[in-house]
Amino acid sequence: MSFSEKTKNELARLIPEARCCKIAELSAFYDFNGFLLGNNNYQYLDFYHSSPVVARKILLLLKGLVADIKTQVLVKRTKAKNHMCTVRVLDLVEAQFVYSLMKKRKFLDEQKRVPFFKCCRRSYLRGAFLSQGSIADPGKTYHFEISIENTEVAARVFETMNSLLLEPKIMMRKANHVIYLKDGEKIVEVLNNMGAHNALLKLENVRVIKDMRNQVNRLVNCETANVDKTVKAAMKQVAEIQKIEDTIGITKLPEKLQEIARLRLANPYASLKELGELADPPMSKSGVNYRMKQLLEIS
Numbered sequence: 525m526s527f528s529e530k531t532k533n534e535l536a537r538l539i540p541e542a543r544c545c546k547i548a549e550l551s552a553f554y555d556f557n558g559f560l561l562g563n564n565n566y567q568y569l570d571f572y573h574s575s576p577v578v579a580r581k582i583l584l585l586l587k588g589l590v591a592d593i594k595t596q597v598l599v600k601r602t603k604a605k606n607h608m609c610t611v612r613v614l615d616l617v618e619a620q621f622v623y624s625l626m627k628k629r630k631f632l633d634e635q636k637r638v639p640f641f642k643c644c645r646r647s648y649l650r651g652a653f654l655s656q657g658s659i660a661d662p663g664k665t666y667h668f669e670i671s672i673e674n675t676e677v678a679a680r681v682f683e684t685m686n687s688l689l690l691e692p693k694i695m696m697r698k699a700n701h702v703i704y705l706k707d708g709e710k711i712v713e714v715l716n717n718m719g720a721h722n723a724l725l726k727l728e729n730v731r732v733i734k735d736m737r738n739q740v741n742r743l744v745n746c747e748t749a750n751v752d753k754t755v756k757a758a759m760k761q762v763a764e765i766q767k768i769e770d771t772i773g774i775t776k777l778p779e780k781l782q783e784i785a786r787l788r789l790a791n792p793y794a795s796l797k798e799l800g801e802l803a804d805p806p807m808s809k810s811g812v813n814y815r816m817k818q819l820l821e822i823s
């Protein structure tokens with residue numbers, strides 16, 4: 525099962541306690557795939573969803589609002605061997621009542637109908653994600669999105685996320701508005717807002733491992749750079765000493781310089797500190813460095 529499916533399964537089982545949030549989440553399902561159908565004499569309210577787990581959630585939300593609500597659940601198999609579930613509120617009065625609950629709320633943004641309470645905005649977002657959202661496996665990349673063709677609903681989702689400080693971005697993909705997040709930290713926040721705590725833990729674990737890997741890589745690169753520098757300097761010293769040997773001969777040098785020259789030729793990869801330890805008597809790194817400079821000058 526993909527990370528996206530796991531996250532949705534977790535969220536589909538989460539039923540908000542507060543009545544305001546039940547209405548808010550139901551209104552998201554309505555915005556994405558709900559219809560008030562029929563005429564004045566016969567009206568019913570339909571919610572469509574491809575996932576039976578989400579259909580069950582819609583049913584539970586409805587029952588949380590009207591205890592003995594008369595509903596019908598229809599399951600069809602579609603061509604692609606998927607399910608299409610319909611949750612239908614059968615009774616005209618009940619259908620109109622639930623519809624009016626969704627419309628007569630307090631909105632943060634009256635025009636866009638962004639839910640007023642923070643708890644409800646989170647619930648709305650959860651419903652929107654369950655309707656038409658997806659999240660990439662955090663081990664591969666950070667990507668969260670909700671896509672919708674309806675411009676009004678897209679604006680509502682965008683503003684809802686904005687009001688929760690998620691700083692979403694929006695783009696068009698064919699006819700759909702895609703509201704998305706790319707930042708790992710914001711994706712942690714969106715999961716937290718929706719209440720996907722298991723998914724959040726998994727994502728945090730991946731983030732910790734990624735961070736550690738980056739840190740180790742940085743250290744390794746840093747060390748490699750230092751080693752490269754030491755080796756390059758040593759190679760230059762070997763070449764210069766070789767030049768002295770080929771022209772005047774090392775034996776013509778003062779004794780102290782001869783020693784360092786021989787030690788360097790015998791230990792091309794040793795650091796100056798290590799050469800100092802090999803000398804007899806041992807000398808400090810700065811002592812070796814001083815003699816090495818003299819050698820380079822002579823060469």
Ligand SMILES: [Zn+2]
Pocket residue numbers: 542543544545546548641642643644645647
């Ligand atoms: Zn609420």
